[in-house]
Amino acid sequence: MKCKTIISELADYLDEALDPILRASIEEHLGKCKDCRIVVDTCKQTIEIFCDSEPAPLPQTTRLRLHEALAKRLRRVRA
Numbered sequence: 001m002k003c004k005t006i007i008s009e010l011a012d013y014l015d016e017a018l019d020p021i022l023r024a025s026i027e028e029h030l031g032k033c034k035d036c037r038i039v040v041d042t043c044k045q046t047i048e049i050f051c052d053s054e055p056a057p058l059p060q061t062t063r064l065r066l067h068e069a070l071a072k073r074l075r076r077v078r079a
């Protein structure tokens with residue numbers, strides 16, 4: 001099992017939608033590979049944060065900054 005395989009199966013692994021054999025080999029790899037473990041842990045935490053929190057409206061300043069950043073990026077792409 002290679003790191004690339006872990007990444008490509010990551011979504012299904014986190015959804016617990018993988019078949020048990022594939023799941024077991026991913027877990028075996030995670031036991032040996034620190035890099036993949038970090039990736040999996042980070043994804044898990046991100047998902048938990050998003051699932052736990054109520055959808056909140058963006059604060060006005062964040063919204064403006066986001067708009068600015070997007071507008072800048074769009075201008076650059078069109079230029």
Ligand SMILES: [Zn+2]
Pocket residue numbers: 002003006029033034035036037
């Ligand atoms: Zn790995």
